[in-house]
Every structure is written in C-alpha cells, then in structure tokens.
Amino acid sequence: MIAKLQFYLKRIQDGRLKEMWTQTLWLYSYVRKYWFSIVLYTLIGLGGTGISLITSLLSRDLVDIVTGHKSNELLKTFIMYISFTLANVILSKILDYIATIISLKIDNAIKADIFEKMLLTRLEPLMSYHTGDLLTRWSSDASVISDGVLNWLPDLLIAIVRFLSALGIVLYYDPLFALLAIAGMPVSLLMSKTLLSRMQSRNLESAALNAKMMGFHQESFSNIQTIKAFDLIPLYVKKLHEYQKEYLQLQKKYQKLGILSSVFLSFIGLLVSYSCYGLGIYRVWSGTISYGTMTLFLSLSGTLTGTLNTLVGMVPSAINITTSSGRLMDIIKMPREDHSAAPKIDAFYQKNKQDGLSISLQDIQYAYAHGDTVFEHTDLVIEPDQIIALIGPSGEGKTTMLRILLALLEPQSGSLSIQNAKDTSVFVDYSPAIRRLFSYVPQGNAMFSGTIAQNMRNVKPDATDEEIITCLKTACAWDFVHKLPDGIYSTIGERGRGFSEGQVQRLSIARALLKKAPFLLLDEATSALDTVTEHRLLQNIMQKRAAGSCIVTTHRPTVLTICDKVYAIREKHCELLSSEDVDKILSNQQ
Numbered sequence: 001m002i003a004k005l006q007f008y009l010k011r012i013q014d015g016r017l018k019e020m021w022t023q024t025l026w027l028y029s030y031v032r033k034y035w036f037s038i039v040l041y042t043l044i045g046l047g048g049t050g051i052s053l054i055t056s057l058l059s060r061d062l063v064d065i066v067t068g069h070k071s072n073e074l075l076k077t078f079i080m081y082i083s084f085t086l087a088n089v090i091l092s093k094i095l096d097y098i099a100t101i102i103s104l105k106i107d108n109a110i111k112a113d114i115f116e117k118m119l120l121t122r123l124e125p126l127m128s129y130h131t132g133d134l135l136t137r138w139s140s141d142a143s144v145i146s147d148g149v150l151n152w153l154p155d156l157l158i159a160i161v162r163f164l165s166a167l168g169i170v171l172y173y174d175p176l177f178a179l180l181a182i183a184g185m186p187v188s189l190l191m192s193k194t195l196l197s198r199m200q201s202r203n204l205e206s207a208a209l210n211a212k213m214m215g216f217h218q219e220s221f222s223n224i225q226t227i228k229a230f231d232l233i234p235l236y237v238k239k240l241h242e243y244q245k246e247y248l249q250l251q252k253k254y255q256k257l258g259i260l261s262s263v264f265l266s267f268i269g270l271l272v273s274y275s276c277y278g279l280g281i282y283r284v285w286s287g288t289i290s291y292g293t294m295t296l297f298l299s300l301s302g303t304l305t306g307t308l309n310t311l312v313g314m315v316p317s318a319i320n321i322t323t324s325s326g327r328l329m330d331i332i333k334m335p336r337e338d339h340s341a342a343p344k345i346d347a348f349y350q351k352n353k354q355d356g357l358s359i360s361l362q363d364i365q366y367a368y369a370h371g372d373t374v375f376e377h378t379d380l381v382i383e384p385d386q387i388i389a390l391i392g393p394s395g396e397g398k399t400t401m402l403r404i405l406l407a408l409l410e411p412q413s414g415s416l417s418i419q420n421a422k423d424t425s426v427f428v429d430y431s432p433a434i435r436r437l438f439s440y441v442p443q444g445n446a447m448f449s450g451t452i453a454q455n456m457r458n459v460k461p462d463a464t465d466e467e468i469i470t471c472l473k474t475a476c477a478w479d480f481v482h483k484l485p486d487g488i489y490s491t492i493g494e495r496g497r498g499f500s501e502g503q504v505q506r507l508s509i510a511r512a513l514l515k516k517a518p519f520l521l522l523d524e525a526t527s528a529l530d531t532v533t534e535h536r537l538l539q540n541i542m543q544k545r546a547a548g549s550c551i552v553t554t555h556r557p558t559v560l561t562i563c564d565k566v567y568a569i570r571e572k573h574c575e576l577l578s579s580e581d582v583d584k585i586l587s588n589q590q
C-alpha cells in the first residue's frame with residue numbers, strides 16, 4: 001500500500017502535475033501584485049454564491065406560501081425574492097467588470113515584462129527562435145494567461161464553495177437526495193482525468209502550429225517583393241492553404257473531444273436531474289417534504305451538477321494557461337544580459353576619455369552554439385583615432401567579430417577589456433553595458449519607421465535640429481535630405497521604404513554619429529555607396545569626430561587606402577596586414 005502511494009507520489013512529482021504546479025507558481029508571481037483585486041473578485045463571487053443560495057431558499061418559501069395560501073407573507077417574500085435575484089444580476093455584472101480590469105492589467109504587466117526580458121535575453125539563445133514563434137509567445141500566450149487567470153484559483157474556490165454549500169443544505173434536509181445529486185461526481189472526475197491527459201499533447205501541438213503559422217504570415221508579408229519577383233504567389237497561397245488545413249484538422253480533433261465530453265456530461269447531468277426530480281415527487285407524494293422544499297431540492301441539484309460541470313470545464317482552461325506559462329517560461333529562463341556595470345563604465349569613460357580608449361582582445365575563442373568555431377586564439381587591438389578595416393572572404397567572421405566587440409556574443413574563452421590608451425593598467429572588463437561606448441551600423445536596413453528626426457533622436461533624445469543636420473552632413477546624407485519637402489521631418493517607411501539602399505545607409509551612419517560614442521562599428525555600411533561618396537564619408541567621419549575609432553568591415557579594397565590598420569580574418573584569426581600586404585591587395589584590384 002505504502003509502495004503504491006509512493007509510486008503515485010513520485011508520478012506527481014516527476015510528471016505533468018509537478019510541471020503544472022511549477023507553471024502555476026510562476027504565473028502567480030505575476031498575479032500576486034493584483035491580490036487586492038483578485039481577493040475582491042473572489043469575495044464578490046462568494047457573495048454571489050450566498051445570494052443565489054438565499055434565492056433558492058426564498059423560492060422554496062414562495063412556493064410553500066402559494067400552495068399553503070399564506071397570503072399575508074406573500075408580498076414580503078416576493079419582494080425579498082426579487083431583490084435578491086436583482087442583487088445577483090448586479091453582482092455578476094460587477095464581477096465581470098472587475099474580471100475584465102484585472103485581466104487587462106495582468107495582460108499589460110505580463111506583456112511588458114516579457115517584452116523587456118526578451119530584449120534583455122542574450123542574443124545567441126534568442127536567435128534560435130523564429131521571430132514568429134517569439135511573437136506568438138509574447139502576444140497569444142500572454143493573452144491566454146491574462147484571459148484565463150481568473151478561471152483558475154478564484155473561480156475554482158468560488159465553484160468549490162458553491163458546490164459544498166449547496167451540498168450542505170441538501171444534506172441537512174435529505175441525505176438520500178444529496179447522494180443522488182452527486183451521483184454523477186465519480187464520472188465527472190474520471191472525465192476530467194481523461195480530458196487532462198488528452199488535452200496536454202493537443203495543446204502543445206496547437207501552440208507549436210500557431211507559432212509556425214505566425215512565422216509564415218510574418219515572413220510572407222515582409223517578403224512580398226521577393227514573392228512577387230520570383231512569381232511565388234501560387235506557391236505561397238498553396239502553402240497557406242496547407243497550414244490552414246493542418247490547423248483545421250487539429251481544431252476538429254480538439255472540438256470533437258470538447259463536444260463529446262460536454263454531451264457526455266450533459267447526459268449524466270440529465271440523468272441525475274431526472275432521478276432527483278423523481279425522488280422529489282415521491283417525497284411530496286409521500287408527504288415527507290413540501291412543494292417548496294422540492295423546488296429547493298431541484299434548484300440545488302441543478303447547482304450541484306452545474307458546478308461539477310464547471311469544475312470539469314476548468315480543466316482545459318487550466319491546461320491552456322499552464323501550457324502558455326510553460327512557453328513563456330522557456331523564454332524567461334534563457335540567460336539574461338547583465339547591465340549592472342553601466343555606472344562603472346560611465347565613470348571610467350569620463351575619467352579616461354582625454355587619454356583616448358583602446359580595445360584589447362586576447363586569446364579569443366568563439367564558436368556559435370550550433371555552428372563551427374569562428375575564432376581560435378585570436379588577438380585584436382583597436383587604438384584610438386584610427387580607422388581600422390576588417391577584411392576577409394564572406395562567412396569568415398567579420399560580423400561575428402563586430403558582435404563580439406559589441407558584447408552581443410560572449411567568447412567561450414579569452415580576455416576582453418577597454419583600456420586607457422596611455423596607461424593600459426587602467427581598464428574595464430567587458431560586459432553588455434560596454435555597448436554605451438559603441439555606435440553600430442549593421443548590415444542591411446536598420447532604420448525604424450517614423451521620421452528621420454525620430455530615428456535620430458532614438459539615440460539622443462535631446463538632440464537639436466542643428467546637431468541632427470551636422471551629423472547628416474558628415475554622413476553625406478544632407479545632400480538628399482535637404483531636398484525633401486519636410487527635411488529631417490520626412491517619414492521613413494517600414495524597412496526604409498521611400499529611400500534608396502545607399503540613402504538608408506547614410507541615414508544609419510548619421511544616427512550612429514549622433515550618439516558620439518568613442519567606437520563606431522560599420523558593418524559593410526557603405527557597400528551601397530559609390531566609391532567617391534564612400535571616401536568622402538569615411539574622411540568626414542575621421543575629420544569631424546572627436547577622439548574615437550572607427551572599425552569597418554568591407555569587401556572593397558578602395559576603402560583600405562584611408563585605413564590606419566587592416567586586419568584580415570583568415571583561418572579563425574585576425575591577422576594585422578603590413579603596408580606591403582595592403583599595397584598588394586590594392587594592386588591586385590587594379
């Protein structure tokens with residue numbers, strides 16, 4: 001017997017129930033802040049239960065008064081009955097209102113929290129998720145939780161209290177009636193157990209398919225141009241139909257299970273109701289109870305079966321909520337960036353900026369989690385006031401090196417620091433907070449939709465129009481911005497719509513310059529420019545910037561002529577090229 005108990009206990013500890021419990025605990029760490037509203041909601045719900053029980057008792061009295069012709073008590077009882085019924089209606093509406101407000105607040109809190117945590121999650125684990133999947137988890141899963149959170153503990157408590165109080169009253173009057181009224185209970189419990197196990201896998205399946213579909217929609221809409229250019233419209237429409245078919249089939253299975261269980265429960269409920277009805281009639285016929293008590297019994301037996309069905313109906317909702325909590329926990333569990341060194345880095349910068357700052361990478365080893373080793377025993381030194389080029393064949397590791405410099409990726413070994421260029425014993429260690437010393441222009445479009453000025457002020461909210469224009473001039477972007485009717489208040493569409501690739505690159509560089517960080521990283525950020533503009537731009541940057549360094553990755557040898565140092569990334573190393581090597585590259589190009 002003990003062995004059997006231990007076996008079941010272990011199953012609970014290891015199994016789905018333990019997981020559900022962990023997910024529920026996590027969920028309530030969010031909901032805790034709203035304890036006052038939730039307690040209020042629960043109390044109003046319990047109050048509603050009390051009122052509906054009193055209404056049942058009053059209906060009994062009313063029937064007894066009518067059948068017993070006690071007309072002097074009729075008006076008083078009737079008014080009380082109507083008042084309690086109205087109070088019940090009003091209370092249930094108040095409850096709906098409170099539930100909506102709590103649910104909205106929880107929705108906002110969860111979404112804001114997950115949003116921040118997603119942005120703070122380390123880049124590499126986050127990159128293993130499709131953005132469609134992240135979006136589904138952030139929007140749908142958070143909504144499932146906020147919508148359903150009140151179905152779980154408060155409603156569970158209300159339903160249990162309602163069930164027990166109704167049972168108590170019936171037991172008080174007639175134990176046999178009570179036994180009959182809860183005869184459906186074992187079937188309902190069995191049903192909830194079956195529902196629980198069947199729905200778990202369906203739920204995960206459905207969430208995964210939702211995420212896949214979201215990813216498909218998102219990619220299709222953001223790649224409309226490619227779809228049109230390759231004449232892929234029929235293919236994408238077909239793909240959508242396939243996804244929809246898969247979704248429909250899954251939902252059909254889901255619905256069938258729901259319908260079957262509710263038909264079955266209704267059948268059991270009817271059986272119980274009719275039996276209660278029969279027993280009630282028999283009791284009245286044999287003179288044991290009055291008509292009023294029979295009415296009370298019938299109404300309470302309805303409450304008992306109804307509440308049991310509600311409790312079983314909570315199973316899918318509880319599974320939905322805990323599945324969604326689990327999916328959000330997957331994201332939240334991922335390692336997060338530590339920005340706590342920000343004040344230390346600010347102080348270091350203020351103290352040492354006059355001497356200039358240098359970056360030192362020593363003996364770096366880096367491999368992507370699901371990829372090959374990109375760097376092995378690599379050193380790199382970035383000195384102040386220099387333009388440094390990183391060159392190398394495609395796929396060799398230029399962008400990866402910039403991500404390491406930005407602390408977006410963390411090398412598996414090696415040391416990284418930012419030092420006082422004149423006294424290298426004064427330094428700060430690398431951490432994500434180091435990014436405040438960097439400006440970055442990634443490959444591809446990096447502008448947000450909004451005006452040019454809004455994009456610029458994202459990095460320096462108090463920038464004046466003049467400051468913005470100065471940076472646009474340095475980045476050779478003023479050439480075209482000043483011709484726009486709205487100048488710096490012209491709107492940039494989604495993904496830079498309305499501007500050419502080279503124009504967007506110049507706007508991105510202007511924004512990076514506005515940040516005035518000591519290190520500027522340009523990842524093929526001038527690739528769409530003609531060589532004359534590219535030269536002018538890089539020269540402007542070095543002439544007009546205060547002390548600082550610019551690191552450019554490029555496939556264009558012409559850029560090398562204005563660089564102070566050139567590193568070639570080859571065979572997992574950064575190799576400093578001699579001026580002869582650079583000359584050779586340039587002459588090969590000619």
Ligand SMILES: Nc1ncnc2c1ncn2[C@@H]1O[C@H](COP(=O)(O)OP(=O)(O)OP(=O)(O)O)[C@@H](O)[C@H]1O
Pocket residue numbers: 127368369370371372374392393394395396397398399400401
């Ligand atoms: N998220 C990632 N996960 C796994 N491997 C990656 C990831 N990103 C890049 N890589 C791999 O790392 C290597 C270096 O890529 P990286 O983008 O740094 O090259 P690159 O020199 O900048 O190339 P390009 O000149 O084409 O921009 C490549 O082999 C690439 O496949």
